[in-house]
Amino acid sequence: MALRASKRKRPLREKRMLVEKSKIAEKVLDDRTLSVLHYFLSHKLITSLDYPIAQGKESVVFRATAPAGFVAVKIYKYETSSFRRRLIYLENDPRFRAPSGLREAVKTWAKKEFANLKLCAEHGVRVPKPIACRENVVVMEFLGEKGLPYALLKDVWLEDPAATFHDLLQNVKRMYAAGLVHADLSEFNIVMKGEVPYLLDLGQAVLLAHPAAEELFLKDVRNLVWFFKRRGVITSEGEVAQYITGQLDHLDLNNT
Ligand SMILES: Nc1ncnc2c1ncn2[C@@H]1O[C@H](COP(=O)(O)OP(=O)(O)OP(=O)(O)O)[C@@H](O)[C@H]1O
Ligand SMILES: [Mg+2]
Structure with a gap:
């Protein structure tokens, strides 16, 4: 009702x-x-x-x-x-x-x-x-279609995991450039509109000036790297972190 x-x-x-x-x-x-x-x-x-x-x-x-x-x-x-x-x-x-x-x-x-x-x-x-x-x-x-919410990243089959990872990293890069660390980033807080990811659950996100920002940022990176490793995209936490912060211009992501 x-x-x-x-x-x-x-x-x-x-x-x-x-x-x-x-x-x-x-x-x-x-x-x-x-x-x-x-x-x-x-x-x-x-x-x-x-x-x-x-x-x-x-x-x-x-x-x-x-x-x-x-x-x-x-x-x-x-x-x-x-x-x-x-x-x-x-x-x-x-x-x-x-x-x-x-x-x-x-x-x-x-x-x-x-x-x-x-x-x-x-x-x-x-x-x-x-x-x-x-x-x-x-x-x-409301992120959904026909009245039903989109599925979480953890529950979907990805056509091209490397492309999804790349798209997500562009978003995390923009977030970092805006001065924010998500601090609870994982496949549980990302919804998929088809192959397009959206970030959710931003209550705990902290500004870069927060004393724990770096530690939380590295945890976010680790969660993403581990998740995509299970989906066949192998990359290193260090490189992903450097790519997000702008210390690395290019990151090669491939499906294995
Ligand atoms: N804008 C939205 N549109 C559609 N579904 C949403 C939206 N926001 C949240 N949801 C759904 O609700 C679930 C819970 O949302 P969210 O992750 O923001 O809160 P939470 O996990 O309960 O937060 P907390 O960390 O406080 O427990 C999401 O996994 C998603 O399925
Ligand atoms: Mg959540």
Whole structure:
């Protein structure tokens, strides 16, 4: 059942309808989050919240309908303990004030994901286009077709893995040039529109000035190199890192 914004403003009814959603939804739709969704509904940014696409430890991603088509709504959960260990990713970022508590940290995380998506989009990195952010909710372009989300890189068969790797590296290069390290880059956070990769999940991405940026960058590189090695593209972590940072002009990638 889709939730539709009624013509008259009836927040209580909408709230009741939202609360009736599936168990997954109930866990994340606390009163604060419901009022954010109500704000989006009443401002016609979305017209219905359709179904949960995926649920992680920190967030639930829904498909929603908007006047111009589908959008993705990522809701960060307040009721999670795992944010505590993630606080380090919010440090040393002049764009945001250090959060005063865990609830604040969740909101800052959403704001950070939105800012990172914007920065990437401005620098030509293929990411879902950011649309809006309010408290713990990020609204972005829905990446999918016929209403269903695209598959993750880990789950698809690649026609030409070397070409996909090359395309991904162009995107990571642009991201690096924009001053950002993804910090959780892997086949789990990349979706494939056919043979075209999009980077997802940018909440933890840090600026190059972050003290752990280099270590996180090298981990991202390692994840990609290992994944593509399993798909028959052999290359070295060092060369890939140098290629992304611009120290190496050319990188030969071949399918074996
Ligand atoms: N814009 C989008 N369009 C379509 N599907 C999306 C979009 N964003 C996320 N998804 C789907 O939702 C899943 C979870 O999204 P994402 O990786 O951003 O969050 P997460 O892994 O739950 O984050 P966390 O690291 O907080 O647990 C993705 O694997 C993807 O399948
Ligand atoms: Mg993810």
